[in-house]
Amino acid sequence: MSATEKAPWWQGATVYQIYPRSYRDSNGDGIGDLKGIEQKLDYIADLGVDAIWLSPVYPSPNRDFGYDVSDYCDIAPEMGTMADFDRLLKEAHERGLKVIMDQVLSHSSDQHKWFQESLLSRDNPKSDWYVWADAREDGTPPNNWLAAFGGAAWSWHPLRRQYYFHKFLKSQPKLNFHNLEVVDACMDVLRFWLDRGVDGFRLDVANSYVHDPKLTDNPPVPMEERTFLHWTHAPRLQRHIHDANTLENEWSMTRVREVMDEYDDRLAFGEFSEEPSMFGLYAGGPKRLHTGYTFDFLEDWSFRPAVFRKYYEELLKPLDNLWPCVTFSNHDITRPVTRWGGGQGDDALAKLEVTLLLTLKGTALMYQGEELGLPDVDLERKWIQDPVGDLYFPFGKGRDGCRTPMPWKANVHEAGFTTGEPWLPIPDYHRSRSAEAQEHDGASVLVHAKHVIATRKRHPALTHGDIGFVDEPDENVLTFIREGEGEKLLCLFNLGRHAATVHVPGAAHATEISCGDVSREGDVVTLAARGGAVFTL
Template sequence: MGSKAEWWKGAVVYQIYPRSFRDTNGDGIGDLKGIEEKLDYVAGLGADAIWLSPFYPSPNKDFGYDVSDYCGIAPEMGTMADFDRLVAETHKRGLKLIVDQVLAHTSEQHQWFQESQLSADNPKSDWYVWADAKEDGTVPNNWLSAFGGPAWSWNPIRRQYYHHKFLKSQPKLNFHNEEVVAACMDVLRFWLDRGVDGFRLDVANAYLHDATLTDNPPLPMDKRTFMDWAHAPRLQQHIHDANTPENEWAMKRVRAVMEEYDERLAFGEFSERQEMLGLYAGGLERLHTGYTFHFLEDWSFEPPVFRAYYEELLAPLADLFPCVTFSNHDIVRPVTRWGGGQGDDALAKLALTILVALKGTVLMYQGEELGLPETDLDRQYIKDPVGDLYFPWVKGRDGCRTPMPWEAKAEGAGFTSGTPWLPIPDYHKARAADAQAGDANSVLAHAKKIVALRKVHPALRLGDIRFLDTESKMLAFTREGEGETLLCVFNLGTEAASYALPEGAGEAVFDLGEAKRAGATLSLGARAGAILKA
């Protein structure tokens, strides 16, 4: 098991949200042919792999994360022939292809649930999490849905409640049933047999639940942040509906399937109890790796945030090579989280540089390489169920899912010849790929340079990381391994600052912004940085 090539370690994985990447038939929804059309663009970034968010048949209550057929292609996305061609064309360019798998739950329209709901004694009656009502008709326990309200919905046919960690249209699969596990493992094999190189596992911390349906305890008052108070489900500790120690067993089952094939990758999304990462990923039996929401939920952009991730969460996990990510399809874009407004190219460049300089497999989300900020949408355009629930105080996830701007002057920004499913703002069109392509000072050009730097310097890909003491807004760490040591220093602030270089610091291999050295003093302007030989 340990002898297989670990191509994914230190790789740059480019996440594509298919619905918003490129539409080739004018219906306003991105498709597989559109992804194929833009493969040269992705390869040109220097990415090693692409990760596709769901493209399976779905009623789109949660835009693909409510799967109604695990082994099909959504009509609006194309055909299986389109997918097979995409696999071949991806591989032809030397890229790996990773696809999302949503095995914790299905759509209510999935044939498994359609059968399960019919009775308490049919062949699939136990494929989902069913429970009787309390004597007064109320829900079985206090579990709360991540999308608001109780995590239980009544089914009048079975006269029971079914559990859903998200929307009521996303019933939870019962991983305590071996038939369910076997069926899900066959889903993985179906796509592996078609040539995919691996999977990103959605809510991988929630495959198994406490079969006794024990209430979740409250989150202690001293642990509650502004993020928790914004959303009632976060006010309880999700230790019984998810994040259970036995979930490790499910991760091992996935890894065993991956080991049936050569050089495949399975990495998981681990939210909520981030300390469970080491139980679910790392080593030769669990998932290869995974990511948490440590950076994704950070709004401070303070140096201690970066240090804490490695020294507090990852340091005890000797057999885990981590993922590092600042952005995805669920999270307010980093330029907005860390800077606000309608864009900040200096901040975008700095964030990309830090992302690539940190230890881990990089997960970069479409548009991050363009410095796209969050789109501020009016109520009439909100489609995400989270935005629908909390608008206008929280606008949901639509703002990071608006279509890619390919052409600055095209009506549909080069994304579509029709009406895009979500609007594309002018401040995104100004940062379109074609507008940046010929500009050596653009965020896009910078993204290519910094990804190329990682390929040239193996210490950035695979080396160890050690953080150095700093003051104010300065972030400093070394990357050491593969025969070289690099010193990375970044000014996260909006005021110029200086850093006393350690003895032996060598020449810079990369400068960002205003970076000047006078002897042992490195002066950095706002949002500037330098990577030096050490």
């Protein structure tokens, strides 16, 4: 990019993900809604973020809490009305906030009118809008594909006497992107919301739009490549290269990009949860999604410098035209302070991970509560609602622990989230980290997060600069240089649990970004455990 060119608004932006059911309930039914989000727009704007990303707000039977859409062009009654959405969009824009919506185009709910028609016969107008296949002679499914939520990825329907494909729950049938009528209908869904003024989309499981029409079996993950994560869930023991992650999926991303280019200044980024080697085929450049993220950081439990360095130097380096997204947390993932620290919270770790998130190269995706340092909630069986938790409890409790309501005030009914009974509980160790409790505490995670977000905006090297990593003798220390627009910054992070020393050039001087205790004698900087600092070179 030349000095006269202006980068797109989303490059280097901080995007704040909102899980609407758990953000703020305005009517006392225990479920967060659009009016509740509107009531907290000043809080969001004060964070300093550039955009909000809303998890699905469409009508849904909520088997997968909004990721099973029954109507792509309306608002769920529990979330409010279309008028509520339009007002939220207007109020957000007036505060300088972009609005990004989740789109779930790989599959729909089985309650969607498209599927309800498709299942009636093999020759109706929408008979081929979903992926149907005959059983084998012995009645078993047509191949070995496994669903992400357990069991075969095929369910039998007696009306058609066929199986239908579902990569997730049986109530989430897979749309057939080999039928161009389906693709056109999905592109019109995007236009519906773009015409209303939304600024972009996050595309759920964007790697899975187009399946192998031959229904070829997925191969196994080789035994020597399997880690503990593979053994946590049987579907992970397959390489998902035929039910998803196909070469043909590239053209579906091209179709999305063509729609986005019909409008000015919009963003489409994708979730790529499998086969990261395909990432560059789907995102980056003028004909693919603008950007996207993988699960390399989201599924990391080690918090080792090598994980971050490998992502940039091995996965991203060959992809010259791909501006990355950086994310440690979302509605599907154990929160980072629990993943990397354990227990009921670790404010030093929370400050470190927020600082690291906002100094790595890329568009930063921050999940609600990350700015408060919230840990996961350890739930009792009676509270489990997520189908993954229902499958594996108590050995695995699913995703409910990262989806509990936001704590707004420490000492009021249900932490100020609702006047009724919340759909998931709010524990005391979340109440003590409420937004109100942290707002006027200069040592809080929230105040620190605001400071780092604001400082990031003042440093072009952090928003738009390149990144290069520096070798360190201490395997717990992550060091990298951000450089751009005449600025060069040295970023030091001690990811370990003990103090560490780092040598810096004599001319380096500290910036306003640091976390934990940092001291310096000559060219030696000592970082406390979970400490970090940024220096100007």
